[in-house]
Amino acid sequence: MKAAQQIVEIISVPTSLGGNVKGSELGPSAIKKAGLMDSLREIGFEVKEGEDIRPEIDARCKIDPKARHINEILMTDKIVADAVHSAIKSKRFPLLLGGDHSIAIGSIVGLSRSFDNLVGIIYFDAHGDFNTPDTTPSGNVHGMPLALVSGQYNKVLPLDMKKPIDPKNIVIIGARDIDQEEKILLKKAGVHVIEMADIKTCGIKKIIAEAIEIAGKNGRRVHLSVDIDVLDPSIASGTGTPVSDGLDLTDMKSAMSLLGASGCVGSFELAEVNPLKDRDDTTASIAVQLIKSFFDGRIVYKR
Numbered sequence: 001m002k003a004a005q006q007i008v009e010i011i012s013v014p015t016s017l018g019g020n021v022k023g024s025e026l027g028p029s030a031i032k033k034a035g036l037m038d039s040l041r042e043i044g045f046e047v048k049e050g051e052d053i054r055p056e057i058d059a060r061c062k063i064d065p066k067a068r069h070i071n072e073i074l075m076t077d078k079i080v081a082d083a084v085h086s087a088i089k090s091k092r093f094p095l096l097l098g099g100d101h102s103i104a105i106g107s108i109v110g111l112s113r114s115f116d117n118l119v120g121i122i123y124f125d126a127h128g129d130f131n132t133p134d135t136t137p138s139g140n141v142h143g144m145p146l147a148l149v150s151g152q153y154n155k156v157l158p159l160d161m162k163k164p165i166d167p168k169n170i171v172i173i174g175a176r177d178i179d180q181e182e183k184i185l186l187k188k189a190g191v192h193v194i195e196m197a198d199i200k201t202c203g204i205k206k207i208i209a210e211a212i213e214i215a216g217k218n219g220r221r222v223h224l225s226v227d228i229d230v231l232d233p234s235i236a237s238g239t240g241t242p243v244s245d246g247l248d249l250t251d252m253k254s255a256m257s258l259l260g261a262s263g264c265v266g267s268f269e270l271a272e273v274n275p276l277k278d279r280d281d282t283t284a285s286i287a288v289q290l291i292k293s294f295f296d297g298r299i300v301y302k303r
């Protein structure tokens with residue numbers, strides 16, 4: 001008998017307020033245009049598309065240079081969190097399309113609300129995304145989501161979070177551009193940072209098994225977050241903050257498929273695709289391939 005069909009709910013968040021490069025707001029439509037829905041349907045998923053969650057710019061808001069557009073971002077993330085929570089409540093799997101990485105605040109809050117704070121995070125990124133308004137060199141909120149949801153900023157939690165995510169349940173994979181103060185903060189908080197060198201030494205399979213063991217321990221649901229900049233820019237040039245020496249496509253696809261098959265992932269987001277930066281117009285379809293690998297893996301898990 002065929003396993004019950006799982007419904008994927010696509011939540012698009014076309015925003016670039018969290019970064020200082022325009023274009024990531026075009027990410028969701030580019031990924032959809034590259035064939036996302038069809039490739040999910042092909043492998044047997046039903047796809048439901050929610051309404052786009054667009055940030056509203058408040059012209060009266062004074063821009064805080066240490067956290068630009070933070071109020072508008074948190075207002076947007078409140079809607080994102082509600083959307084993730086309501087998808088899970090309706091037994092649909094939330095797939096979030098960014099937009100810049102500040103949307104992770106909303107997704108993590110939504111997942112955490114749905115599973116009574118029993119949540120870990122596996123976060124693919126060239127950066128640490130662990131700055132606070134006190135340490136940030138840029139003032140870009142897309143470099144802060146992990147610090148904010150884990151209560152590093154004056155212990156103020158964003159949105160309606162009841163408890164911070166324990167930083168020891170966070171695994172960052174593929175980091176290679178971490179700011180000095182951010183590095184100190186990550187270490188002090190006990191976040192597991194797996195750098196490119198570790199991946200080269202241990203191999204991606206071992207790294208993913210370790211990440212699942214850490215983030216998914218004790219039955220925790222895992223938020224899987226992929227910043228497309230984790231890939232080497234020669235593979236995915238369409239992103240606002242490229243850093244050389246990134247992951248290759250084979251490793252990244254097998255990482256996605258292993259995570260899908262693990263069954264511990266409760267929400268998945270892919271952020272920072274920027275079609276305006278794309279040299280050969282391939283980054284959106286690379287994103288589709290990664291998403292497909294993850295859901296292909298989930299089929300294995302279902303059996």
Ligand SMILES: [Mn+2]
Nearest residue numbers: 101125129227
């Ligand atoms: Mn990021």
